[in-house]
Structures are given as structure tokens and as C-alpha cells.
Amino acid sequence: ILNVEQSPQSLHVQEGDSTNFTCSFPSSNFYALHWYRWETAKSPEALFVMTLNGDEKKKGRISATLNTKEGYSYLYIKGSQPEDSATYLCAYVNTGGFKTIFGAGTRLFVKA
Amino acid sequence: DAGITQSPRYKITETGRQVTLMCHQTWSHSYMFWYRQDLGHGLRLIYYSAAADITDKGEVPDGYVVSRSKTENFPLTLESATRSQTSVYFCASSETPVTGELFFGEGSRLTVL
Numbered sequence: 001i002l003n004v005e006q007s008p009q010s011l012h013v014q015e016g017d018s019t020n021f022t023c024s025f026p027s028s029n030f031y032a033l034h035w036y037r038w039e040t041a042k043s044p045e046a047l048f049v050m051t052l053n054g055d056e057k058k059k060g061r062i063s064a065t066l067n068t069k070e071g072y073s074y075l076y077i078k079g080s081q082p083e084d085s086a087t088y089l090c091a092y093v094n095t096g097g098f099k100t101i102f103g104a105g106t107r108l109f110v111k112a
Numbered sequence: 113d114a115g116i117t118q119s120p121r122y123k124i125t126e127t128g129r130q131v132t133l134m135c136h137q138t139w140s141h142s143y144m145f146w147y148r149q150d151l152g153h154g155l156r157l158i159y160y161s162a163a164a165d166i167t168d169k170g171e172v173p174d175g176y177v178v179s180r181s182k183t184e185n186f187p188l189t190l191e192s193a194t195r196s197q198t199s200v201y202f203c204a205s206s207e208t209p210v211t212g213e214l215f216f217g218e219g220s221r222l223t224v225l
Contacts, residue, residue: 002171006154031210043202044155046213089154093209097160097168100145100209104154 002026004092006103013080014111020076021106023090027071032093035064035075038105039086047075047088080110115139118203118217126225131190133220135203143209144186146170146178149200149219158201161186193224 005024013019025033032051036044048057053068061078077084087105094101116137125131135144142163147155147170157170159178167178175197177189186205190197200221204214 034209034213036214043216043218044214045216049211049213051211087154091209091214097162098143098209099157099160099168099170100206100214101157101171102147102155104152 002094002101004101004103006090006106008106010107012109015082017080018078019080020074021088023073023103025071025092027069029095030068031095033066033073034091036089037086038089044089082110082112085110116205116215116217118220120220122221124223125193127194128192131193133188133201135186135217137184137205140183141205141207143206145204146188147202195224198224
């Protein structure tokens, strides 16, 4: 069983707050870690794909870091806006056939 | 138009019936995936395929069958639908999930009565 865990399950913040979420994954047989943004009634859209230990990626106000040795990744949102409200999913890709397993997601609510 | 499309978008069926959900992508991506959306679980992998004629089980394969005779198509069949298979099903494709993102279809909402 490949366990991909995300915390917290949900998060309520005020507009302008900065926030971060955690994704934990098996450190063995690691190939890649993906982050997706999933708005209600839409399909998930990719934010980042990371492969190297120590990777840091940034897109606007959103950034992510990766620690493959200890098996975790952080997603940061700086100055949250109401339009950031969505579910944020991480996905772990392992070396066993590139099976891509998602965590349960963190649901972010940003109040104006 | 290029992209990944699923059909039908909505389906209501009865327990015991066979249902096939279709997935078609125009990018010639090698990898294709089927996920189901479950409350509290996010997206759970049912089956995936690394290339035509190569498929493998995911986390929750029981009750499902897949095939991939052509690179662009990856149908998912529920051989004898059960109420527990009521869900939204997402198909996705990727050139390679090692360095490339997954591109998702719009989802197929299946209700089993």
C-alpha cells in the first residue's frame, strides 16, 4: 500500500493570510511528486511536478518544496485570495511502473 | 480539438448492468489513468496504462476492467455495476508522470441505483 497523506484536511483563512499544507509520501522508490489545484465542478490542474530532493518551485504566490529523503513536500500560498479557494492535491509517482497515487487533498477556504 | 475527452458525462444505471466509460486523448500520451473521486479519499487510482496493450491495477481495481488496444483510447468497464461504484470517474493522460503533469478529462458522473 502506497500511503500519501495530506494535512490539514481543510483550512479556513482570511484574505491576505499566508498558509501552507503538507504532503507525506513513502521516501523509498520515489520518482516524482506532483501538486494539483482542484476547483469545485472542474478537473484538477497541475501546479508543480518535482523530482529532485531540495527542489523548490514557484508560480506567482504559490510555491512548493520537496524533501525526498524524509518523504514530505510543502505547498505555500502567500497572501491568500478568495480565488485560491480550492482543494490542493499532491500525487506521488513511484518507480514501480510509474503508478501515480493521490493524497486525499487539503480543502482551502479563503474568506474575503 | 486536442485534449482529453470522456463520455458519457452523466450516466444512470441499475445494479448488475454493465457500463463502459470512454476516454479519448489526442496527444498520443503514453500513460493513461482512471481515478474515482471518493469523499475523504480524494482521487483513488483504479487502473493505469503505460502504453497500448499494457495495463496495471491501481488501488481499487475490483469490479472494473480496462483495455487499451489503441494509444488514444482507454475505456473503463464496470462488468456488473454496484451501488458502491456510484462516483465521479476521471480519466487522465501524461507523456510520462515522472517529469510531466497529468491532464484530466472533465469527469463522468455515474449513479448506480
